Amino acid sequence: MIPLEHYLYLSGILFTLGLCGVMMRRNVILVLMSVEIMLNAANIALVAFSKYLSAGAAESVQLDGQVFVFFTIAVAAAEAAVALVIAMALFRRLDTVNVDDVANLRW
Amino acid sequence: MTPELLTQIAALKPEIYLTLGIVLTVIADLVFGVRGRNLVAVLGLAAVGMALWCLADPAGSHPERVFGMLTFDGYARFFRALIISATGIVILHAVVFRGMENVSRNEFVPMLLGTALGGSLLVSTDNLVMLLLSLELLSLNSYLLAGWQRKERRSSEAALKYLVYGALASAIMIFGFSLLYGISGSLSLPVIGAGVSAAWSGGVLGTTQLVVIVATALVLVGFGFKIAAFPFHFWAPDVYEGAPTPVTTFLAVASKAAGFGVLIRFLDAVFLGEALNAEWLPRLGHVIAVISAVTMTYGNVTAVLQRNVKRMLAYSSIAHAGYLLMGVAVMTSGLDADIGLDATLFYLATYYVATLGAFGCVMALSNRFGAEDLDDYRGLGWSAPFTGAMFVLFLVSLTGLPPTAGFAGKVMLFMASLDSGLYWLAVVGAINAVVSLFYYFKIARAMYLRGDSKFIAGIPDRGVMVFFARASILALGVATVYYGLAFDGLKTWVESALL
Numbered sequence: 001m002i003p004l005e006h007y008l009y010l011s012g013i014l015f016t017l018g019l020c021g022v023m024m025r026r027n028v029i030l031v032l033m034s035v036e037i038m039l040n041a042a043n044i045a046l047v048a049f050s051k052y053l054s055a056g057a058a059e060s061v062q063l064d065g066q067v068f069v070f071f072t073i074a075v076a077a078a079e080a081a082v083a084l085v086i087a088m089a090l091f092r093r094l095d096t097v098n099v100d101d102v103a104n105l106r107w
Numbered sequence: 108m109t110p111e112l113l114t115q116i117a118a119l120k121p122e123i124y125l126t127l128g129i130v131l132t133v134i135a136d137l138v139f140g141v142r143g144r145n146l147v148a149v150l151g152l153a154a155v156g157m158a159l160w161c162l163a164d165p166a167g168s169h170p171e172r173v174f175g176m177l178t179f180d181g182y183a184r185f186f187r188a189l190i191i192s193a194t195g196i197v198i199l200h201a202v203v204f205r206g207m208e209n210v211s212r213n214e215f216v217p218m219l220l221g222t223a224l225g226g227s228l229l230v231s232t233d234n235l236v237m238l239l240l241s242l243e244l245l246s247l248n249s250y251l252l253a254g255w256q257r258k259e260r261r262s263s264e265a266a267l268k269y270l271v272y273g274a275l276a277s278a279i280m281i282f283g284f285s286l287l288y289g290i291s292g293s294l295s296l297p298v299i300g301a302g303v304s305a306a307w308s309g310g311v312l313g314t315t316q317l318v319v320i321v322a323t324a325l326v327l328v329g330f331g332f333k334i335a336a337f338p339f340h341f342w343a344p345d346v347y348e349g350a351p352t353p354v355t356t357f358l359a360v361a362s363k364a365a366g367f368g369v370l371i372r373f374l375d376a377v378f379l380g381e382a383l384n385a386e387w388l389p390r391l392g393h394v395i396a397v398i399s400a401v402t403m404t405y406g407n408v409t410a411v412l413q414r415n416v417k418r419m420l421a422y423s424s425i426a427h428a429g430y431l432l433m434g435v436a437v438m439t440s441g442l443d444a445d446i447g448l449d450a451t452l453f454y455l456a457t458y459y460v461a462t463l464g465a466f467g468c469v470m471a472l473s474n475r476f477g478a479e480d481l482d483d484y485r486g487l488g489w490s491a492p493f494t495g496a497m498f499v500l501f502l503v504s505l506t507g508l509p510p511t512a513g514f515a516g517k518v519m520l521f522m523a524s525l526d527s528g529l530y531w532l533a534v535v536g537a538i539n540a541v542v543s544l545f546y547y548f549k550i551a552r553a554m555y556l557r558g559d560s561k562f563i564a565g566i567p568d569r570g571v572m573v574f575f576a577r578a579s580i581l582a583l584g585v586a587t588v589y590y591g592l593a594f595d596g597l598k599t600w601v602e603s604a605l606l
Contacts, residue, residue, distance in 0.1 A: 015282055022275055031271055038278035045285035053292045064294045065285075068236055072281060075243045079274055082247050086254050086270050090263040099271070 007048035128154020185604030230368030265349025280329025296376035333366030347421030403429025486560030
């Protein structure tokens with residue numbers, strides 16, 4: 001069996017990559033894809049924890065984490081739908097999906 | 108159905124009415140289209156009214172645990188009452204708001220009710236799954252509402268900024284949830300609290316403790332975003348300025364209240380439920396105290412520089428998040444949690460009244476004169492005597508001067524932080540109150556002391572809904588003064604909401 005740490009390393013790496021993507025990408029669609037990567041990092045951690053918490057305890061299988069993942073996926077899908085609607089509305093006005101061009105409001 | 112299940116469902120009545128309101132308003136919109144505009148608003152208001160009626164029913168006041176995920180105690184009742192009643196007033200404002208005349212207002216009402224539903228579930232839950240779902244219900248609806256004037260560039264831009272920051276914050280928060288689950292093996296907040304305190308029992312700073320610190324920080328990013336606390340406030344000024352004014356009102360009042368509701372419940376269940384290592388809890392309290400001081404200072408100082416009134420009030424609402432965090436810091440400082448909680452909830456109630464009223468006045472002035480900049484406000488106090496006077500009253504309450512409710516709220520907060528030994532925080536708060544006087548007074552001065560208005564008469568508002576919107580502003584004004592003079596009533600109500 002692959003040790004828990006390996007899953008957590010993978011999850012941590014994905015989370016960091018996603019965070020870097022959000023910081024560095026200027027295209028709204030790519031920013032949102034990076035956010036999805038961060039969500040999937042959390043999903044991997046949740047499933048890994050769920051599996052390892054229930055290992056060796058046959059009578060109390062820990063499914064909470066896996067159930068949570070399903071809800072996270074559903075939420076991510078809803079978020080993507082809302083995000084695309086808003087990006088569309090803005091694209092029609094500005095002809096751009098670059099976050100640097102979306103800077104009409106400034107202090 | 109078992110009787111137990113029936114009583115559980117009875118506790119859900121306000122949420123059921125809100126859901127019913129969503130369904131009925133969607134149907135009314137489908138059947139009547141644009142002609143059913145007032146009908147949709149009335150249905151929405153009726154749903155809100157019924158939900159509030161159920162909340163006010165004393166029979167439903169005893170704590171009820173529903174489906175093992177929601178706890179309908181006095182605390183939840185307090186926040187649900189704030190969120191749902193704010194929604195009602197926002198519906199009234201949205202119906203009369205001129206800026207939304209050329210976009211459909213019919214879908215606006217069900218979406219707003221959905222946001223209220225999310226908020227009221229959010230403050231009642233102690234399970235991470237429910238917390239995530241209700242938070243996203245609140246957030247996703249808010250993103251769309253912020254971009255409601257889709258022909259206006261500012262509004263779409265506000266929606267996009269809100270969405271990008273919001274999605275990032277919730278992704279970070281969910282990663283924090285996964286770590287909390289790994290520590291405790293549960294998604295229920297009290298069990299997570301037990302797991303966290305077990306992790307600290309060694310008293311040394313090892314890997315597990317580091318994971319707890321990281322997880323808590325990640326989760327607090329998500330909540331900090333919702334309440335617009337420094338350094339997660341970037342979205343707030345842009346979104347508040349760009350969003351339609353009724354939506355801004357909702358974000359400043361209901362969304363912030365929901366954020367505080369869940370933040371306090373989270374801290375209470377995870378860190379105060381089980382006796383955490385007495386050495387560590389005050390450190391969390393200190394971190395929150397520092398965030399509180401920075402948030403209020405940043406909000407107030409930056410507000411002074413603003414020319415747009417909505418943006419100024421946005422920074423002011425960041426500053427008020429700082430004041431509210433002051434109470435949360437007292438709560439987690441490890442001495443007496445109730446003093447801090449009491450002060451926070453009381454301040455939230457006074458902030459609720461004054462902010463709803465202030466944004467209502469902003470909307471009334473922008474309806475009539477199209478004014479949003481400070482320069483446009485010149486002389487408006489004389490052109491619109493009622494709105495002008497009310498606006499000044501709400502600004503006085505936001506500053507925290509007697510005889511308004513804001514004064515009582517600030518006094519309670521400062522007393523609480525003095526009682527718990529956070530002297531420096533009380534001093535910072537007092538200095539901030541002086542700074543805030545400066546920019547609130549700038550609005551009042553523009554309205555009364557800077558010569559005549561460049562608008563002759565503006566476009567007068569007429570109609571039944573306008574009357575009710577004005578009546579709601581008057582009621583909020585009366586409440587501001589009444590609770591400033593006789594705050595015992597409000598205090599009793601707040602004390603019934605202690606966790």
